[in-house]
Amino acid sequence: MIVFKFGGTSVGSAENMKKVAAIINDCNEKKIVVLSAVSGTTNSLVQINDYLALHKKEDALFLIDKLENSYYQLIKELYNLTNYHTKAKLFIENKFKEIRSLANEPIKNDKIILAQGEIISTNLFQLYLTEIEKDSLLISALDFMSIDAHEEPEQGNIKAKLNKVLNDNNYQTYITQGFICLNANNEIDNLKRGGSDYTASLIGAAVNAEEIQIWTDIDGMHNNDPRFVDNTFPIDEISFDEAAELAYFGAKILHPQSIIPAQKNNIPVLLKNTFNPTAKGTLIKNCNNSIGVRAIAAKDGIIAIKIKSYRMLMAYGFLKNVFEVFEKYQTPIDMITTSEIAVSLTIDNPKYLKEIIEDLNTFGNVEYDVDMSIVCLAGNFSHSGKGISAAVLNCLTDVPIRMISYGGSQYNISLLIEKNDKIKALNLLNQGLFAESIPHAV
Numbered sequence: 001m002i003v004f005k006f007g008g009t010s011v012g013s014a015e016n017m018k019k020v021a022a023i024i025n026d027c028n029e030k031k032i033v034v035l036s037a038v039s040g041t042t043n044s045l046v047q048i049n050d051y052l053a054l055h056k057k058e059d060a061l062f063l064i065d066k067l068e069n070s071y072y073q074l075i076k077e078l079y080n081l082t083n084y085h086t087k088a089k090l091f092i093e094n095k096f097k098e099i100r101s102l103a104n105e106p107i108k109n110d111k112i113i114l115a116q117g118e119i120i121s122t123n124l125f126q127l128y129l130t131e132i133e134k135d136s137l138l139i140s141a142l143d144f145m146s147i148d149a150h151e152e153p154e155q156g157n158i159k160a161k162l163n164k165v166l167n168d169n170n171y172q173t174y175i176t177q178g179f180i181c182l183n184a185n186n187e188i189d190n191l192k193r194g195g196s197d198y199t200a201s202l203i204g205a206a207v208n209a210e211e212i213q214i215w216t217d218i219d220g221m222h223n224n225d226p227r228f229v230d231n232t233f234p235i236d237e238i239s240f241d242e243a244a245e246l247a248y249f250g251a252k253i254l255h256p257q258s259i260i261p262a263q264k265n266n267i268p269v270l271l272k273n274t275f276n277p278t279a280k281g282t283l284i285k286n287c288n289n290s291i292g293v294r295a296i297a298a299k300d301g302i303i304a305i306k307i308k309s310y311r312m313l314m315a316y317g318f319l320k321n322v323f324e325v326f327e328k329y330q331t332p333i334d335m336i337t338t339s340e341i342a343v344s345l346t347i348d349n350p351k352y353l354k355e356i357i358e359d360l361n362t363f364g365n366v367e368y369d370v371d372m373s374i375v376c377l378a379g380n381f382s383h384s385g386k387g388i389s390a391a392v393l394n395c396l397t398d399v400p401i402r403m404i405s406y407g408g409s410q411y412n413i414s415l416l417i418e419k420n421d422k423i424k425a426l427n428l429l430n431q432g433l434f435a436e437s438i439p440h441a442v
Helices: 014-025 041-053 057-078 082-103 111-131 155-167 195-206 240-248 260-264 318-328 353-360 388-395 419-433
Strands: 002-006 031-035 173-177 180-182 188-190 211-216 237-239 269-273 282-285 292-308 336-338 342-347 365-380 403-406 412-418
Touching (some): 002 014, 014 111, 031 195, 041 057, 041 082, 041 111, 057 082, 082 111, 111 188, 173 195, 195 260, 240 260, 240 282, 240 292, 292 412, 292 419, 318 353, 336 403, 353 365, 388 412, 388 419
Parallel strands (some): 002 211, 031 173, 237 282
Antiparallel strands (some): 180 188
C-alpha cells in the first residue's frame, strides 16, 4: 500500500487535478490518496468564520457566494461529459446551501465550516476519476480519523477503523480527506499541526504502508532557502531527525511533527513535485548519513531574552523557576545558553511577552531583543566529526552571532543573529559549506 498526499496547490485547479490523477494512475500498487482543500479555500472559510464571529453576516454570505462561483469555473474545466458536470454542479449547490445554513445559525462549532474544503475537493476529484473510468472509492476521514481529549490522534482506533473499511472493500484506489477528524466529543475537528501531512503519516502508520509520498510544488527539500540563495539544490536523501530540524526551523515543506508516525513505524517519506513528477525528490528515512552539514534553514520572528542574576551563582532551582514562567504562559523555548550568572533563551511567540518579562524581572535584570532570526544547520554532527563547528563559524566572520546552540542534538547547530543579517548569513554558509571542494558537501 502506498499513501499519497497532495496539497492545496496540487489540487488548486482543474488542470492540476488532472495532473494528480495521472500521477496516481501511473502507480499500479494499492493506494490511499489524501487531499487538501483547493488552494485558497481554507483561507476563505477561515475568513467566513471570522465574519460570523464578528456578526458580519452579510460579509460572510458575500464571501460564500464568491467561493461557490470559483467552484463552478473549476468543474466547468474539469469534466468533459455533461452528466458528470451536472452531478458536480448539483453537489456544489447542495454543499453551499449547507454552508449558508450554518452561517444562518449561531456558531456552535466553527470547525464544521472549515472541514468543507477537504470534503469538496475529495468529492470532485473522486467524481473525476469515475468519469475517466478509474477504479476508486471515496472514504470519509470522519469515519476513522479521531483525536482524544488532549487533541492527540487515537492511533489504535484509527488503525482498527481504517483497516475495517479497507477489509470490507476491494478497490485499487481510496480517496480521503486530510486535516479533518472527530474529537473526543464526536464533533468535527481538525489535526492542526501538519494538517494533511499528519493525516498521511497517521494513515501510513495505520496500514503499515510501503511508502508515504507527499506531493507539493517544489522538488523536495533543498540544501538552502532558494528564495534568498542562488545555486541551491534538492537533497536526494535525508534522515527523519535532520528533516525534523529543518522543518521546525523554517523549511516550510513539512511540519516537524507531521511525520512522527512514519518515523516511529520506519516508513519512508518521499517528497515530490506535482508539477515536475520526473524530478527525483527527497527521500526521508531512518538512516545514518555522512558526517557534515546537509542543509540550512532560517526562522524569523525570534525574540531573545537574557536574565542576569548573581543568585544563579552556585545555586540550584534557578533555571526551574525560569522555565516555570514559560510553562505558565504556554510559550515554548527554542534555544538556550547559560553562564554562571546569566541565561539567554529565545521564543517565537510574542503573545505573552509583556507578562513573561514582568515575571522574569523578579529573578534579576532582564533584557530582550525582537525581530531576530535563527539559522539552523542540519546534518550529522556526531562527536567523531572534526572541524565542523569551525567551518561553520569561519563562514560567518563578518556576521555578529548573538547565541550558539551546539551539542544538544547531533543533528543541529543553531545560530541566533539579527534578521537583517539573515540573507547574508545564508549565502555565506552556502558558499563556504557547499562548494565542490568541501569534502562533506552533499
